[in-house]
Amino acid sequence: MNTIYLFIFLPFIFACIVPFLYKHLNRQVHTGWFVLVVPLSILIYLLRFIPAVSSGETFEYTFSWIPSFGIHITSYVDGLGLLFGLLISGVGALVILYSIFYMSKVREALHNFYIYLLMFMGAMLGLVFSDHMLAFYGFWELTSVSSFLLISYWYERKSSRQGAMKSMLITVFGGFGLLAGFIMLMMMADTYSIRELIANMEVIQGHSLFIPAMLCILLGAFTKSAQFPFSIWLPDAMEAPTPVSSYLHSATMVKAGIYLVARMTPVFGGSPVWFWLVSGVGIITLLYGSLTALRQTDLKPLLAYSTISQLGLIMSLLGIGSLAVYFGPGESGTVFTVATFAALFHLFNHSTFKGSLFMVVGIIDHETGRRDIRYLGGLMHVMPITFTIALVGGLSMAGLPPFNGFLSKEMFFAAVLDVSKAGVFGLNSIGTLFPIIAWVASILTFVYCMIFVFKTFGGKYHPERLNRKVHEAPIGMLIAPMVLGLLVLLIFFFPNVLGKYILTPALSAVLPMMTVSSYDLKISAWHGVNYELLMTIGVILLGGLLYMAKKRWLPAARKFPQNLTLNHFFNEGLSGAERWSASLTNRYMTGSLRHYLLYIFVFFVLLLMGSLLWFYGLRFDFSNNAMISVFDAGLVICMIISALTVLLAGNRIVAIVALGALGYMVSMFFVIFRAPDLALTQMVVETVTTVLFLLCFYHLPKLKKSMERLSFKWTNLFISIAVGLTVTVLGLSANGHKLFEPITSFFENSYKLAGAKNIVNAILVDFRGFDTMLEISVLTIAGLGVYVLIRQRSKRGKEHEAE
Amino acid sequence: MKQNDVILQSVTRVAVVIILTFSFYLFMNGHHHPGGGFIGGLSTAAAIVLLYLSFGIDKVRENIRMDFKKLAAIGVLIAIGTGMTSVIFGKPFLTQAFDYFNLPIFGKTELASALIFDTGVALAVIGTAVNIILSISEDR
Numbered sequence: 001m002n003t004i005y006l007f008i009f010l011p012f013i014f015a016c017i018v019p020f021l022y023k024h025l026n027r028q029v030h031t032g033w034f035v036l037v038v039p040l041s042i043l044i045y046l047l048r049f050i051p052a053v054s055s056g057e058t059f060e061y062t063f064s065w066i067p068s069f070g071i072h073i074t075s076y077v078d079g080l081g082l083l084f085g086l087l088i089s090g091v092g093a094l095v096i097l098y099s100i101f102y103m104s105k106v107r108e109a110l111h112n113f114y115i116y117l118l119m120f121m122g123a124m125l126g127l128v129f130s131d132h133m134l135a136f137y138g139f140w141e142l143t144s145v146s147s148f149l150l151i152s153y154w155y156e157r158k159s160s161r162q163g164a165m166k167s168m169l170i171t172v173f174g175g176f177g178l179l180a181g182f183i184m185l186m187m188m189a190d191t192y193s194i195r196e197l198i199a200n201m202e203v204i205q206g207h208s209l210f211i212p213a214m215l216c217i218l219l220g221a222f223t224k225s226a227q228f229p230f231s232i233w234l235p236d237a238m239e240a241p242t243p244v245s246s247y248l249h250s251a252t253m254v255k256a257g258i259y260l261v262a263r264m265t266p267v268f269g270g271s272p273v274w275f276w277l278v279s280g281v282g283i284i285t286l287l288y289g290s291l292t293a294l295r296q297t298d299l300k301p302l303l304a305y306s307t308i309s310q311l312g313l314i315m316s317l318l319g320i321g322s323l324a325v326y327f328g329p330g331e332s333g334t335v336f337t338v339a340t341f342a343a344l345f346h347l348f349n350h351s352t353f354k355g356s357l358f359m360v361v362g363i364i365d366h367e368t369g370r371r372d373i374r375y376l377g378g379l380m381h382v383m384p385i386t387f388t389i390a391l392v393g394g395l396s397m398a399g400l401p402p403f404n405g406f407l408s409k410e411m412f413f414a415a416v417l418d419v420s421k422a423g424v425f426g427l428n429s430i431g432t433l434f435p436i437i438a439w440v441a442s443i444l445t446f447v448y449c450m451i452f453v454f455k456t457f458g459g460k461y462h463p464e465r466l467n468r469k470v471h472e473a474p475i476g477m478l479i480a481p482m483v484l485g486l487l488v489l490l491i492f493f494f495p496n497v498l499g500k501y502i503l504t505p506a507l508s509a510v511l512p513m514m515t516v517s518s519y520d521l522k523i524s525a526w527h528g529v530n531y532e533l534l535m536t537i538g539v540i541l542l543g544g545l546l547y548m549a550k551k552r553w554l555p556a557a558r559k560f561p562q563n564l565t566l567n568h569f570f571n572e573g574l575s576g577a578e579r580w581s582a583s584l585t586n587r588y589m590t591g592s593l594r595h596y597l598l599y600i601f602v603f604f605v606l607l608l609m610g611s612l613l614w615f616y617g618l619r620f621d622f623s624n625n626a627m628i629s630v631f632d633a634g635l636v637i638c639m640i641i642s643a644l645t646v647l648l649a650g651n652r653i654v655a656i657v658a659l660g661a662l663g664y665m666v667s668m669f670f671v672i673f674r675a676p677d678l679a680l681t682q683m684v685v686e687t688v689t690t691v692l693f694l695l696c697f698y699h700l701p702k703l704k705k706s707m708e709r710l711s712f713k714w715t716n717l718f719i720s721i722a723v724g725l726t727v728t729v730l731g732l733s734a735n736g737h738k739l740f741e742p743i744t745s746f747f748e749n750s751y752k753l754a755g756a757k758n759i760v761n762a763i764l765v766d767f768r769g770f771d772t773m774l775e776i777s778v779l780t781i782a783g784l785g786v787y788v789l790i791r792q793r794s795k796r797g798k799e800h801e802a803e
Numbered sequence: 804m805k806q807n808d809v810i811l812q813s814v815t816r817v818a819v820v821i822i823l824t825f826s827f828y829l830f831m832n833g834h835h836h837p838g839g840g841f842i843g844g845l846s847t848a849a850a851i852v853l854l855y856l857s858f859g860i861d862k863v864r865e866n867i868r869m870d871f872k873k874l875a876a877i878g879v880l881i882a883i884g885t886g887m888t889s890v891i892f893g894k895p896f897l898t899q900a901f902d903y904f905n906l907p908i909f910g911k912t913e914l915a916s917a918l919i920f921d922t923g924v925a926l927a928v929i930g931t932a933v934n935i936i937l938s939i940s941e942d943r
Binding site: 676677680681684685687688691692695696754755756757758760761762764765766769770772773776777779780782783784786787790791794 | 829833834835836837838839840841842845846848849852856872875876878879882883886896897899901902913915917920921923924927928930931932934935936938939940941
């Protein structure tokens with residue numbers, strides 16, 4: 001076991017301790033202080049990888065989990081994984097520090113909050129360091145589940161529950177797509193390892209499943225990263241506590257889709273479909289997000305839409321960067337490699353400024369109790385530090401110097417200008433749309449950034465609109481956004497430190513085939529007067545004008561009809577699907593136990609009898625059978641008599657006793673055929689079930705001769721005879737076929753392999769221990785289910801009596 | 804349940820001891836002879852059910868103060884725990900180990916980790932069986 005597993009699973013392990021810490025120590029110390037240790041230690045551990053990874057090394061650790069199925073948990077540390085790992089642990093540490101002051105230790109159920117948060121952190125770390133596709137998928141869904149739990153954290157609110165539901169539906173829907181895509185990839189390349197996929201990309205690219213697999217994987221990536229038109233879940237996810245929005249829904253989880261696209265670029269990049277889908281959807285999302293963000297009056301949805309639009313920006317950069325795979329090493333290839341580099345750079349920048357902006361919103365909400373910009377204003381004088389942070393974050397998002405957003409925005413403009421001149425994939429005709437959309441979206445981005453900063457902090461202060469006395473936030477709440485704001489500034493002045501040590505190794509993981517000199521990847525603030533700079537100046541001028549004139553057009557924009565929004569279509573579609581499936585299900589789920597048994601038995605007969613006749617034909621071979629002794633014949637006669645008694649008994653207790661007798665008779669057969677383990681088990685099971693039956697007997701209605709139609713009974717007779725015939729024929733013909741090698745020879749070695757003389761027991765606890773473990777889990781769950789069902793019913797019954 | 808059942812109660816007093824001893828024997832014996840966690844657990848459950856039948860739920864509950872739901876959960880946890888232990892030692896999940904030791908009274912004895920796993924199975928079976936029977940019989 002390598003230490004990396006310890007660190008990936010540290011959040012999960014720690015989550016087990018949190019309830020106890022909360023129970024015993026929460027009165028004295030906020031639970032968050034203990035939790036803070038986890039991301040900090042992971043961060044320090046991961047920082048130690050930077051020197052080795054930046055010099056081009058990668059690390060791989062394999063741990064075989066279920067070797068018989070070839071399932072190994074392979075952890076693979078390379079530049080891309082490390083970039084994400086640092087974001088997850090770094091932003092995680094800051095968010096937890098912030099949450100200590102944001103979440104009240106008196107009022108909130110802190111243990112739930114931190115357990116979900118740790119679960120998410122572990123899942124996300126597992127995701128970015130997994131090489132095995134199924135492990136990747138498992139962690140991917142676990143992030144969706146923890147996000148669901150965190151959004152519904154204040155589950156008394158209806159909007160929280162609905163938002164959680166919506167995000168779950170959409171992301172898990174995409175997750176299934178991802179799973180299908182992974183399975184197709186596995187079928188093509190015959191491996192579950194992502195690295196081996198990349199090594200085998202020629203096989204994949206020539207395969208007929210190439211496009212379907214790509215579409216499925218993109219579905220997963222687009223739903224997770226809230227790309228148009230799947231973006232609607234993200235604004236509703238804002239019902240989560242603000243630290244969660246800042247962590248999951250802007251800095252990390254929504255970037256999992258970006259991560260997936262980046263990881264898969266070597267496999268799919270270079271194909272026109274991939275380029276058009278990724279960059280096209282990305283740039284449409286950029287425009288859609290910035291347009292919709294303008295119309296918001298609540299600060300959190302405003303930031304959510306801006307996150308959508310920024311994710312679109314990164315996505316489109318990755319799409320443009322995938323052209324590098326098409327061109328290969330060379331001059332044009334280098335140009336588009338820089339686009340990928342810009343995507344990674346903006347990804348990092350976005351996490352810094354958006355994280356700090358969310359925390360600012362949290363502070364405003366916490367101090368004023370309001371998030372609506374129509375009520376806020378003039379907070380600059382009351383909360384000067386918060387205002388400074390918001391200004392840094394907001395201007396960086398708008399793409400102004402001297403903040404890191406300016407650098408990556410310039411690189412984005414450069415990339416869209418390059419792609420309009422690329423001249424492949426039909427870019428000649430509509431390629432010019434890229435710079436135009438990018439420019440328009442940037443203007444809109446500039447405007448909503450200004451609205452965010454100056455509508456809340458500028459203007460006149462209206463204390464009468466707020467129902468509490470407003471003052472600056474406590475220093476603890478300010479530390480985390482201050483650190484992020486400081487990063488925003490530092491990256492502007494020293495971008496190449498980040499570029500050299502973190503982004504370049506990540507780039508070589510995304511585009512392993514490109515060899516790019518560090519000269520091309522140098523980030524600089526001043527390139528001389530060129531198109532990019534002119535575009536930025538244009539954005540500032542036009543955006544400033546629009547902001548000045550906002551009173552004229554903004555109210556009109558906010559009056560966009562509600563029933564044309566994507567949300568409306570989603571809600572309509574969902575309730576329609578529910579109605580439709582309910583009417584379909586009600587048609588066969590009648591609530592009658594007899595009908596259900598009918599379905600089960602008919603299916604049983606059709607499947608078994610059908611496949612028997614279809615595949616093997618009937619073949620009986622009695623030559624190896626033992627002689628039938630007097631005991632056998634006597635037992636069979638007794639069994640027939642007791643079975644008939646069950647059917648014909650007029651009294652239920654007689655029927656139950658006869659059923660028990662039948663069971664004991666079967667165990668006698670086991671004795672005759674020398675299977676003592678089976679005989680013992682059957683005997684004990686029979687005893688316990690008879691008791692159980694007698695108990696249930698109390699609840700059953702009186703047995704009465706039923707007055708049903710005769711035809712109905714005929715069908716029953718027919719089905720029951722068919723079932724009996726199927727089982728008999730199956731049992732008899734099983735002897736006539738030898739389809740597989742007998743596996744007894746393996747189990748006969750049980751004494752050598754497992755030190756057990758009893759083969760049956762060795763199979764149960766050792767050879768097939770996994771089955772037994774799952775069986776007892778199922779048994780326990782079933783037992784709890786019975787308990788809960790009965791408890792619920794008797795409770796309800798009591799309530800009825802009370803009424 | 805009937806309150807006054809002298810014969811049943813007197814027989815049960817003796818029989819339960821025998822059944823419990825036998826089920827313990829079955830359980831320990833499972834490695835080399837017929838028996839094992841499932842059978843041992845189920846026959847223990849049968850003994851407990853017999854107690855309930857003859858003495859009534861309330862009286863038995865006074866004497867066996869045990870939450871059988873928790874017992875089942877503990878059993879499953881033990882089983883999963885033995886699986887995880889092999890992971891910690893760097894072996895695949897649920898690898899069982901055995902060896903022979905010289906113990907003071909028993910002489911050369913085989914100790915197998917499978918027995919711990921089997922304990923988990925037995926506890927889960929006892930817990931679930933008794934739990935189901937109890938909840939159905941309490942539902943009046």
